[in-house]
Amino acid sequence: IYVTKLSAMLARNEQAMLPLFRKALFVILPLFTAACGGGNSTSPMQDNEPVVVEIFEYMGEKLTSVTKLRDNSIQGPQAVNINSWRLKVDGLVDNPREFTYEELLARDTIKRLVWLHCVDGWSAKILWEGFSLARLFEEVGVQISARHAIFYAEDGYHNYLSVNYITVNDIIVATHANGKPLSESRGFPLHVISQSKYGYKWCKWVTRIELVKDGSQAGFYENRGYPREGNVGEHYYDPDENRLRP
Ligand SMILES: Nc1nc2c(c(=O)[nH]1)N[C@H]1C(S)=C(S)[C@@H](COP(=O)(O)O)O[C@H]1N2
Numbered sequence: 001i002y003v004t005k006l007s008a009m010l011a012r013n014e015q016a017m018l019p020l021f022r023k024a025l026f027v028i029l030p031l032f033t034a035a036c037g038g039g040n041s042t043s044p045m046q047d048n049e050p051v052v053v054e055i056f057e058y059m060g061e062k063l064t065s066v067t068k069l070r071d072n073s074i075q076g077p078q079a080v081n082i083n084s085w086r087l088k089v090d091g092l093v094d095n096p097r098e099f100t101y102e103e104l105l106a107r108d109t110i111k112r113l114v115w116l117h118c119v120d121g122w123s124a125k126i127l128w129e130g131f132s133l134a135r136l137f138e139e140v141g142v143q144i145s146a147r148h149a150i151f152y153a154e155d156g157y158h159n160y161l162s163v164n165y166i167t168v169n170d171i172i173v174a175t176h177a178n179g180k181p182l183s184e185s186r187g188f189p190l191h192v193i194s195q196s197k198y199g200y201k202w203c204k205w206v207t208r209i210e211l212v213k214d215g216s217q218a219g220f221y222e223n224r225g226y227p228r229e230g231n232v233g234e235h236y237y238d239p240d241e242n243r244l245r246p
């Protein structure tokens, strides 16, 4: 609108005023773009969207601040270029697909308050928000023979979950935590919410979900001796041996 107004004014004004307006345009336009968040499509300042702030309480429950979690991921926080990023869903599916971030944001959302327990001994209670993975599986037509889903991430991390666990628990893939889009250290753009399983089963920075017959060879930590199911409560952390024990 501002650009149209300015050019209309430019057109109406006589030649003498032109250099002045050109200068003004030069100054105003960058300021205006900066105020809009520099053209960043995920900026909360764009399109009259409200400023997004983290929430610290939900239905009477105190939440853990997402900024207070220490990032202990294998390669540190990943800076994903969201314009070229895609979620690829392939393997034993009738319709392999690639989703853009926008397409995933447009899906029906589910909010869920879930504890994240890391085997290192810390826990966090966070309000996650995202889309149903089971519904996405229906859409791509996951085949009967697909027993596992392998999640691959930007940082080379991977792990698997059973399709049965995902559908029975209606597992969600989060795009938001405590009311805010995920940050780079929280796994932007996607963090799998593997409720009742240890943190190492919660893949962050997901780029691909592959449906396979048997994915039990996958798993960064699983292949380093951590339990394949990773169910909270079935194991405890032994600090002397630095591993989970039954
Ligand atoms: N891609 C990727 N996902 C990952 C990890 C990782 O290193 N890379 N670490 C896992 C571990 S061990 C934990 S405890 C959780 C931590 O999630 P948070 O950073 O949101 O607390 O992420 C899991 N998902």
Ligand SMILES: [Mo]
Pocket: 117, 118, 119, 120, 199, 200
């Ligand atoms: Mo962890």
